[in-house]
Amino acid sequence: MPKQSAGILLYRKLHKQPEVLLVLPGGPYFAGKDAGSWTIPKGEFTEEEAPLHAAIREMVEETGYQPTGTFISLTPIKQKGGKIVHCWAVAGDLDADSIVSNTFELEWPPRSGKRQSFPEIARAAWFTIDTATRKINERQQPLLEELAQRLSQQD
Numbered sequence: 001m002p003k004q005s006a007g008i009l010l011y012r013k014l015h016k017q018p019e020v021l022l023v024l025p026g027g028p029y030f031a032g033k034d035a036g037s038w039t040i041p042k043g044e045f046t047e048e049e050a051p052l053h054a055a056i057r058e059m060v061e062e063t064g065y066q067p068t069g070t071f072i073s074l075t076p077i078k079q080k081g082g083k084i085v086h087c088w089a090v091a092g093d094l095d096a097d098s099i100v101s102n103t104f105e106l107e108w109p110p111r112s113g114k115r116q117s118f119p120e121i122a123r124a125a126w127f128t129i130d131t132a133t134r135k136i137n138e139r140q141q142p143l144l145e146e147l148a149q150r151l152s153q154q155d
Helices: 051-063 129-135 138-154
Strands: 004-014 017-025 042-044 072-078 084-091 103-107 115-119 121-128
Touching: 004 051, 004 138, 017 051, 017 129, 017 138, 042 051, 051 084, 051 121, 072 138, 084 138, 121 129, 129 138
Parallel strands: 004 084
Antiparallel strands: 004 017, 004 042, 017 121, 072 084, 103 115
C-alpha cells in the first residue's frame, strides 16, 4: 500500500476574495526555493489513525494552529512519489508570521557526521488562489481548484 499523508487547506475570505494558507518546508533542501515548493501543512499517518485526526494533528505540529469548524473533504491527490494525500479545507485565520513549527534532525552537510536541527516549516503565508496555484507543488494544484469551485458554489 502506498504511503499516505493528511493535511489541512486553511482558507479565509478577505474582501470577498478567498485566500489559502500554504507553508514552505524547512531544512536545507528548500532553502531559497519558492514557486512550486509550497505545500499544505500535512504529514504521514498509519492505518490506526483516522486521516482527519492526522490532518488536524499535523496542522498543529507544523503551525501551532488548531483548526476548528466545518471540515470539507477534498478529493485525494497522488504526489510524484506515489504518496496519496488526503486533504480537508476549513475556514480559519492565523497570523502566518507567528507560526510555531516542530523540528527535525538531519545530517548536514551530507556525510559530515554532523546532525543539525531544522524547523519542519520554514514559513507560512496567505495567497490568493491564483498566486497559490503558482506557488504550490504542482500535484497539489487540484486541491486549490476544487476548493475554489466549492467556494464559488456557496456565493
